[in-house]
Amino acid sequence: MALTWAAGPSLLRYVVNLRPGIFSALAVAVLLMSAAASFSQSGQIGECFSSKLERRIEGCSKIIVKGRRESKSNRIAAYLNRGEAYRARGDLDRAIADVEHALQLDPRSAAAYATRAAVLYDKQGYDRAIADYTRALASQPHFVLALLGRAEAFQARKEWDAAIADYGRVLEIDPDLVKAYVGRGDAYLANGDVDRALTDITEAIRRDPKSAELHWKRGTLFRSKGDLDNALRDLSEAIQLNPEFLQARVDRADVYRAQGNLPLARQDLEAALRLDPHFRPAVEASDRLSKLVEGQKTTRAPARKHSPLESAVIFQIGPxxxxxxxxxxxxxxxxxxxxxxxxxxxxxxxxxxxxxxxxxxxxxxxxxxxxxxxxxxxxxxxxxxxxxxxxxxxxxxxxxxxxxxxxxxxxxxxxxxxxxxxxxxxxxxxxxxxxxxxxxxxxxxxxxxxxxxxxxxxxxxxxxxxxxxxxxxxxxxxxxxxxxxxxxxxxxxxxxxxxxxxxxxxxxxxxxxxxxxxxxxxxxxx
Structure with a gap:
């Protein structure tokens, strides 16, 4: 039961990125443990796991107030759950304070270090976040959430090789984790390796073919390589999966413009502006397209016919x-x-x-x-x-x-x-x-x-x-x-x-x- 509390919402965030088989097994385990807890504990424990933040904070607070009348593992779980709730609400100082209490109760808690690292990351304390993720991994080397969190912190510090290495360790543990492929692909791209980034995003799409964002990412990678046909295919797929994906429409308009198909580019930009008239990338792209069309009208104006009385200039001596x-x-x-x-x-x-x-x-x-x-x-x-x-x-x-x-x-x-x-x-x-x-x-x-x-x-x-x-x-x-x-x-x-x-x-x-x-x-x- 303490393990379930310690993982808390962090575990749920990880679970939603797992393949269906693992998700089902973990979901059943969580349900069984939660059911057992409901028979053996009071209703306050259920409130401590509530999806409603205020109710969760109230339930965890009741457990914490009991002090030593509750078991140590329950109090640690209550502090961590309440800290996560404070973090979700944006109250990072209280979140840190709760995690510190959990660490006083168990200075070796990997879950506590990982939770504090996540809060520090939100506060842009990337160095301290990496240090806490490393402490969590020292006691649990296969702690996937800690590896993912540290990889993101390395990315924030623009340490692309270290981030790529951590994402690689995650994929060794779970080769089907989409988030790791996406993160490593972003790190490869930032490091200038477009081909490897394209390979990772393709692997992510193979595992999650219905993700509009993944198709959009691959489309932008194809466009950066000059492969306009494949870029157009992926961007169109992203728009089909999510017709309100504004950035995908703007990027597809850019591809149409590069191909010389200005009417279709205009249609995409008009559709984006209908959905959000103030979407700045669409407004700027529409202005650029209008200037391009005006420029083409100017260049298409009939060229001045040279008079037969004029002679071709071979060179000039001064003026x-x-x-x-x-x-x-x-x-x-x-x-x-x-x-x-x-x-x-x-x-x-x-x-x-x-x-x-x-x-x-x-x-x-x-x-x-x-x-x-x-x-x-x-x-x-x-x-x-x-x-x-x-x-x-x-x-x-x-x-x-x-x-x-x-x-x-x-x-x-x-x-x-x-x-x-x-x-x-x-x-x-x-x-x-x-x-x-x-x-x-x-x-x-x-x-x-x-x-x-x-x-x-x-x-x-x-x-x-x-x-x-x-x-x-x-x-x-x-x-x-x-x-x-x-x-x-x-x-x-x-x-x-x-x-x-x-x-x-x-x-x-x-x-x-x-x-x-x-x-x-x-x-x-x-």
């Missing part, structure tokens, strides 16, 4: 972007400079075939300039000749794989048109003088001054647009035919495009020559 046409322009300039140097560096005194070809080209360009200007072409040869050669190379560069004709982008024709614009005024002032050149804008009458100024600007603009439009349209047509018909079909078009490039270079140069002629007065304006 200046360098595009592919710019690189092609530099390559053409370098090639023309090196080529000119190689061709002219060692011209023979007696003209050979190479000198004859160069002379033919130079004389041809000079003749064209002279025909337009009706003046000595040499002052204008360097500008107009270079302009023509560069434009031929630039327009034909689109035929080179990977190159992009600089004149197919608006920047290069605009730059060339500006060069012509300033050159026209330079040659006009140099030829006619500053004041006479300015007065030419008022010819034939002063009223023509605004129109002549506008004409200077518009013809430069038309020069730019004509070159740009013809070269870009040619590249666009070739690209379209390649996309629709294949690689070799547009070859004739490419040859035609090369011919048109030469013609456009010629037209641009001739127009520049005409503008210079009008500025120096050798060509009539109009």
């Amino acid at each position: 200046v972007p360098i595009t592919r046409p710019v690189v092609t322009t530099w390559a053409i300039m370098l090639a023309l400079a090196i080529g000119s140097w190689l061709v002219t560096r060692s011209l023979p005194s007696v003209p050979d075939r190479r000198a004859a070809v160069l002379e033919l080209i130079v004389m041809g360009v000079m003749q064209q300039i002279e025909d337009v200007l009706q003046k000595d072409p040499r002052p204008y040869l360097s500008l107009l000749g270079t302009l023509f050669i560069f434009l031929v190379a630039a327009n034909l560069s689109s035929l080179v794989p990977g190159a992009e004709a600089p004149t197919s982008k608006l920047e290069t024709p605009a730059a060339l048109a500006l060069i012509v614009f300033f050159s026209v005024h330079y040659f006009g002032i140099r030829s006619r003088g500053f004041l006479k050149y300015l007065s030419s804008f008022a010819e034939p009458k002063l009223i023509m001054l605004p129109l002549n100024i506008v004409s200077e600007v518009t013809r430069t603009f038309s020069l730019m647009v004509r070159l740009f439009g013809n070269v870009m349209s040619g590249e666009f047509m070739i690209g379209l035919v390649v996309a629709l018909a294949g690689l070799f079909v547009p070859v004739p078009l490419m040859l035609l495009e090369g011919l048109l490039g030469i013609i456009q270079a010629y037209i641009f140069t001739v127009l520049a020559t005409v503008f210079i002629g009008a500025a120096i007065g050798s060509v009539e304006k109009g």
